[in-house]
Amino acid sequence: MTADGNQTGYKTGYKIESRPLEARYARGWHCLGLADGYRDGVPHTLNIFGRRLAAFADSTGAIRVIDGYCPHMGADLSTGTVQGDNLVCPFHGWQWGGDGGCKSIPYCKRVPPKARVGAWETCEQNHLLFIWHDPEGRPAPLEVAIPRIDACFSSDWSDWAIDEMLIRTNCRELVDNISDMAHFGTVHGAPVDYFANLFEDHKATQLMIGRSARLSGDAQLTALSTYFGPAYHITEMIGQMGDQQIHSILLNCHVPIDLNSFALRYGVLVKKIPGLSEEQNRAMAQAYVEQAKQAFYEDVAIWDSKIRIDNPLLCEGDGPLYQMRDWYQQFYTDVEQVRPSSVARRIFELNPGNIEPPALRHVFEA
Incomplete structure (x- = not known):
């Protein structure tokens, strides 16, 4: 402090802590909006959990979500087409089912055994679509099921x-x-x-x-x-x-x-x-x-x-x-x-x- 009473120098205060974010996303059900919005006959692009996914409705109306990039040559499956129960790659026509398996290749009789993409667990409740995410790959336990809202x-x-x-x-x-x-x-x-x-x-x-x-x-x-x-x-x-x-x-x-x-x-x-x-x-x-x-x-x-x-x-x-x-x-x-x-x-x-x-x-x- 100076002779005239003024304070000098910097006075330290409460030290704020902000740790770097962990590269991890929460385990749980995540809502993707109204389920019927995905039943329009075309695939939907999902940019979630730091990755690209593709959502589509199969012939029964069940909504499927699979990894978004074709392991053949890397095309974006969410820009493909829906045919029956399958999502068809726009690049070479490989057909992918909702379980993640390749169902057919138009120019090849034999599907490679490794031809599989990730398939995601989904559910519908209260007219909403949900996707399950777990970094450990575990299925959703029954005790965390989304509760029914009778008003819906x-x-x-x-x-x-x-x-x-x-x-x-x-x-x-x-x-x-x-x-x-x-x-x-x-x-x-x-x-x-x-x-x-x-x-x-x-x-x-x-x-x-x-x-x-x-x-x-x-x-x-x-x-x-x-x-x-x-x-x-x-x-x-x-x-x-x-x-x-x-x-x-x-x-x-x-x-x-x-x-x-x-x-x-x-x-x-x-x-x-x-x-x-x-x-x-x-x-x-x-x-x-x-x-x-x-x-x-x-x-x-x-x-x-x-x-x-x-x-x-x-x-x-x-x-x-x-x-x-x-x-x-x-x-x-x-x-x-x-x-x-x-x-x-x-x-x-x-x-x-x-x-x-x-x-x-x-x-x-x-």
């Missing part, structure tokens, strides 16, 4: 209204939101009165009670959200539009393109309001999609300029971010190496609005 099959609800956007950052930035209570008020203008997290096995659940001018007006907004695995996130929300209560189910799912970008799909089901036409109910669902889009862009504006930080400096009102990341790390760890503490049942509560807390056992186990 009810005439009392709208169909999915879904949109998609490209996010140029690592997908952990998105998943952090499940525990980041403080950002809702600052970024989204939705102050929180009550907030809780439950982590257990492959699921992470958030209960939020607060207010949102966009989604509930002057009324209370209640949102119960769960990640089923690392990348498929469903929220049941009760809000308000004018004097009408709105019951909606939100889809927030992502699939990594590479380590520094992911495709985000977001959508909504809205319970139809009696007295409104089908067109009016569809318009209401689409309006919710647009509001979700605006909210995601508010996050994107932050992600575009922030850095990745592995040791965030937290205060008591921030939410259990470290515990969430401990839960999330299980999907980047070999199955035999997952720590029991990472999948143990843990509940955390914050009550900044000092409201009467809900009965968490009833809410989380409903």
